[in-house]
Amino acid sequence: MTDIAPATAVPDELRVEQTAIPGLLILRMPLHQDNRGWFKENWQRAKMTALGLPDFAPVQNNMSFNASAGATRGFHAEPWDKLVSVACGKILGAWVDLRAGETFGRVVTVEMGPQTAVYVPRGVGNGYQALADGTVYTYLVNEHWSAAAKNSYTFANLADPAIGVDWPIPPERSQRSEADLHHPPLAEVTPFAPPRTVVIGSAGQLGNSLRPLLTSPDYPGGAEFPGLDEIDLTRPETIDGYDWGGVETLINAAAFTAVDAAEQPENLATAWAINVTAVRHLTEIARRHRMTLVHVSSDYVFDGTREVHTEEEPFAPLGVYGTTKAAADEIVATWPRHYLLRTSWVVGRGRNFVATMADLAARGISPKVVDDQFGRLTFSDDIAAAIRHLLSTGSPYGTYNISGEGPTCSWYDVARRVFELRDAPGTVTPVSTAEYNSGKVTAPRPVHSTLDLSRIRETGFTPPDADLRLREYLASI
Missing domain, CATH: 2.60.120.10 (Jelly Rolls)
Structure with a gap:
C-alpha cells in the first residue's frame, strides 16, 4: 500500500x-x-x-x-x-x-x-x-x-x-x-476486464497482418475482428448496433481500394459509403465512447507533383478513390484521439502487384510495366507493426507516414527485381503510363508516391528496408 x-x-x-x-x-x-x-x-x-x-x-x-x-x-x-x-x-x-x-x-x-x-x-x-x-x-x-x-x-x-x-x-x-x-x-474478485480492441476489415491484407500481433498473449485484452454479419460498412446501422462497451481502440483496416473501379459510375455510391460515410460513423462512435481511432490512408490524397510527401502536405486528389480518402482523413482529424497512417504501394497476403509479378515470372510471361510512377513498397506486416507500436508507446496522436525504407523506385524497377529474385526466364518491358493505359478506363495516379518517414522514426519505430521485405515476402509465397 x-x-x-x-x-x-x-x-x-x-x-x-x-x-x-x-x-x-x-x-x-x-x-x-x-x-x-x-x-x-x-x-x-x-x-x-x-x-x-x-x-x-x-x-x-x-x-x-x-x-x-x-x-x-x-x-x-x-x-x-x-x-x-x-x-x-x-x-x-x-x-x-x-x-x-x-x-x-x-x-x-x-x-x-x-x-x-x-x-x-x-x-x-x-x-x-x-x-x-x-x-x-x-x-x-x-x-x-x-x-x-x-x-x-x-x-x-x-x-x-x-x-x-x-x-x-x-x-x-x-x-x-x-x-x-x-x-x-x-x-x-474477478479482475476488471482489460479494454477491448476492435479491428474492422479482418479479411483484408492489413487485417490479416494485425490478427497475430493483436491476439498475442502480450497484447492486453486481445482484439476482436467482427465479420460482415456484425459490421458492414455499407450499412451504418450495423456500426451503431455493435456493442462498443469497454472498447478502448478501434482500428479501421477496411476500405474500397479498387482504384480503377471507383471511377465507374455504378461504383461511386459504394466507394463513398465505405470510404467516407462509414468513416464518419466510426469517428462518431470513437468520440461518443472516447476510443482511440486508428485509420489507414493513402498517397492518393496527393497529386504526386512533389517528389516526397510529408504529413502536412495539402490534399490534392486526382480521382474518386483519392477524393474519398481525403474526405475521410478530414473527418478522422475532427477527433483528437486518432492515429492516421498514410501508406503507399501496399503489399500483403492476397492479391497485390508483387504477387502478380511473381506469378507471371513463374509462368514465364513477360509483362509490360510502367516506369514513370515512383514510390516505395509498404508491406502490410509493417503497417500492422507501426500501429501496434504507436498504441503501445502512447505516441502523440496525429498523422504518420509509413512505408518501407530505401531508395525510390518505379513499378518497373519493382517488377524487374521480382523477376531477378525469382531467377525467371522472362523479361520486363518498361512503358509509360500513357502507353499502358491506352484504350483503358483507369484512375489517374500520382506520379510520385514516396513518403517522408521522419515523424514515425521520431517515435522510435524504424521502418524496415523495402528490398529486404520484398525478398522475405517472395520467400514466403
Whole structure:
C-alpha cells in the first residue's frame, strides 16, 4: 500500500503527481481565498491536460453528502474514468487497482481536503471515508450512469485485511451501506476486464497482418475482428448496433481500394459509403465512447507533383478513390484521439502487384510495366507493426507516414527485381503510363508516391528496408 501525504499548505500552482497505480493521478489545486472563503478551478481542461491529465471528456457531475464523520464507501471499480475532489470537509481517499495485470491489488491512500483531487481511471476501485461532519465529495465522470452500467462494476470489500487500508475510523464503527458490507475479499474478485480492441476489415491484407500481433498473449485484452454479419460498412446501422462497451481502440483496416473501379459510375455510391460515410460513423462512435481511432490512408490524397510527401502536405486528389480518402482523413482529424497512417504501394497476403509479378515470372510471361510512377513498397506486416507500436508507446496522436525504407523506385524497377529474385526466364518491358493505359478506363495516379518517414522514426519505430521485405515476402509465397 502507498500512502500519499496530504499537502501541508495550499499550493500556489496546480500540480499533477503520479502514483503507484498506473494512471491514478493526484492533483494539488490552489485555493483563492479571502475573507469570504475560497474559490477553486475544480476542472480546468486546458491547464490540467497540459500537466498530463487525460482529456477524459466528462459528461456527468455527481455529489455525495456525508452528514457524519465515519461515512465510508467502497470499493467500486466502474466502467468509466472520473475526477474526484472534496467540496467541503475532509476524507481519506483509498484506491485499489482491480484491473487484470501485475498491479492488481495495489493500493494508494491520500487524505484529501478541497485543495486535493484524484483522477481515477476505469477499473480502479474507489473508496473513501468522511473524516469530518458535513463532508461533500464530488466527482466528474465521462459516462452517463445507468442501471445497466452497474452490471459492469467490479467490487472489493473495503475491510479486507489483504487490501490493508488503515481507515482512521475502524470499519466496525463506520457507516457503510448494506451492499458494501457484503462485497467480496480481494482473493475472490474477478479482475476488471482489460479494454477491448476492435479491428474492422479482418479479411483484408492489413487485417490479416494485425490478427497475430493483436491476439498475442502480450497484447492486453486481445482484439476482436467482427465479420460482415456484425459490421458492414455499407450499412451504418450495423456500426451503431455493435456493442462498443469497454472498447478502448478501434482500428479501421477496411476500405474500397479498387482504384480503377471507383471511377465507374455504378461504383461511386459504394466507394463513398465505405470510404467516407462509414468513416464518419466510426469517428462518431470513437468520440461518443472516447476510443482511440486508428485509420489507414493513402498517397492518393496527393497529386504526386512533389517528389516526397510529408504529413502536412495539402490534399490534392486526382480521382474518386483519392477524393474519398481525403474526405475521410478530414473527418478522422475532427477527433483528437486518432492515429492516421498514410501508406503507399501496399503489399500483403492476397492479391497485390508483387504477387502478380511473381506469378507471371513463374509462368514465364513477360509483362509490360510502367516506369514513370515512383514510390516505395509498404508491406502490410509493417503497417500492422507501426500501429501496434504507436498504441503501445502512447505516441502523440496525429498523422504518420509509413512505408518501407530505401531508395525510390518505379513499378518497373519493382517488377524487374521480382523477376531477378525469382531467377525467371522472362523479361520486363518498361512503358509509360500513357502507353499502358491506352484504350483503358483507369484512375489517374500520382506520379510520385514516396513518403517522408521522419515523424514515425521520431517515435522510435524504424521502418524496415523495402528490398529486404520484398525478398522475405517472395520467400514466403
